[in-house]
Amino acid sequence: MQAMVLERTTTPLKLVERADPEPLDGEVRVRVAACGVCRTDLHVVDGELPNLKLPIIPGHEIVGHIDRIGGNVEALAVGMRVGIPWLGRTCGYCPYCRSGRENLCDQPLFTGYTRDGGYATHAVADSRYVFRLPESGDDVATAPLLCAGLIGWRSLRLAGDGKKIGLYGFGAAAHIIAQVARWQGRDVFAFTRAGDETAQAFARTLGACWAGSSEEKPPDELDCAVIYAPVGALVPAALRAVRKGGRVVCAGIHMSDIPGFPYSLLWEERELMSVANLTRKDGDEFFGVVTKAGIVTQTVPYPLRGANDALSDMRSGRLQGAAVLVP
Numbered sequence: 001m002q003a004m005v006l007e008r009t010t011t012p013l014k015l016v017e018r019a020d021p022e023p024l025d026g027e028v029r030v031r032v033a034a035c036g037v038c039r040t041d042l043h044v045v046d047g048e049l050p051n052l053k054l055p056i057i058p059g060h061e062i063v064g065h066i067d068r069i070g071g072n073v074e075a076l077a078v079g080m081r082v083g084i085p086w087l088g089r090t091c092g093y094c095p096y097c098r099s100g101r102e103n104l105c106d107q108p109l110f111t112g113y114t115r116d117g118g119y120a121t122h123a124v125a126d127s128r129y130v131f132r133l134p135e136s137g138d139d140v141a142t143a144p145l146l147c148a149g150l151i152g153w154r155s156l157r158l159a160g161d162g163k164k165i166g167l168y169g170f171g172a173a174a175h176i177i178a179q180v181a182r183w184q185g186r187d188v189f190a191f192t193r194a195g196d197e198t199a200q201a202f203a204r205t206l207g208a209c210w211a212g213s214s215e216e217k218p219p220d221e222l223d224c225a226v227i228y229a230p231v232g233a234l235v236p237a238a239l240r241a242v243r244k245g246g247r248v249v250c251a252g253i254h255m256s257d258i259p260g261f262p263y264s265l266l267w268e269e270r271e272l273m274s275v276a277n278l279t280r281k282d283g284d285e286f287f288g289v290v291t292k293a294g295i296v297t298q299t300v301p302y303p304l305r306g307a308n309d310a311l312s313d314m315r316s317g318r319l320q321g322a323a324v325l326v327p
Contacts (some may be wrong), residue, residue: 009054039252086113116117166218175322297321
């Protein structure tokens with residue numbers, strides 16, 4: 001197999017050749033057809049997340065076909081088209097797992113972070129955490145759904161049922177969730193970097209009723225807001241934008257420090273919360289919505305060896321939609 005490997009944080013990934021991995025008991029091996037490039041991958045590369053396993057193959061938006069199966073695997077077979085998400089394994093016995101909150105497991109494994117991921121020609125996964133995908137479908141277009149879509153869906157649900165929703169940071173996740181929110185009949189307000197007229201125009205094509213800078217105040221009070229950009233300064237900005245009793249959800253795994261802000265922004269029963277990881281139930285729900293909502297992802301494909309270029313383009317904000325590696 002070939003893989004792009006992170007040997008040390010803050011250094012470029014290296015293209016290496018390894019022996020094909022063998023699935024252990026309860027695991028499957030997938031020949032990767034496409035792997036999305038997520039902002040979390042940047043946090044991994046930059047060393048911003050604790051307890052990183054090194055060396056590591058990043059990538060957790062994996063689409064491919066099973067080509068080998070370990071022992072004691074049920075309901076999956078060689079040749080099936082599947083997706084491998086961020087949540088790679090949970091313990092099953094901690095208080096969070098036992099109460100249906102496996103996203104908060106005390107001893108989890110995460111794909112592309114604490115177990116090897118999909119910036120490769122092959123990936124091994126725990127069969128219990130693999131999503132069965134329809135046999136037909138575009139692999140590149142599907143890949144961003146495995147995290148940008150799944151985490152986006154969880155953050156949208158936790159934001160509540162408010163009619164007017166703000167999306168801060170209009171990248172891979174927001175461009176998917178804007179489509180879901182419009183399908184649900186909501187009004188979408190899109191917030192981008194100052195001066196990013198291209199992203200604002202893109203948001204309007206996806207049905208946003210307003211698009212502007214994250215430094216601007218929207219024309220209407222928001223019922224809720226989701227922050228996808230890893231910028232702590234957006235928290236007080238979003239709290240200013242939501243009405244009394246509104247909710248602001250921070251959707252990223254990492255964010256720069258949140259600056260101090262007056263209590264008056266939180267008062268009047270506004271809520272501030274975060275989203276952590278995902279559950280398999282989130283995946284079952286979301287993939288049931290994808291077809292109904294008519295979600296179309298905008299992607300930019302890169303060859304496997306172009307992973308560093310994809311990460312660089314994401315870092316600089318040159319992407320519209322989602323980058324996807326194609327081995």
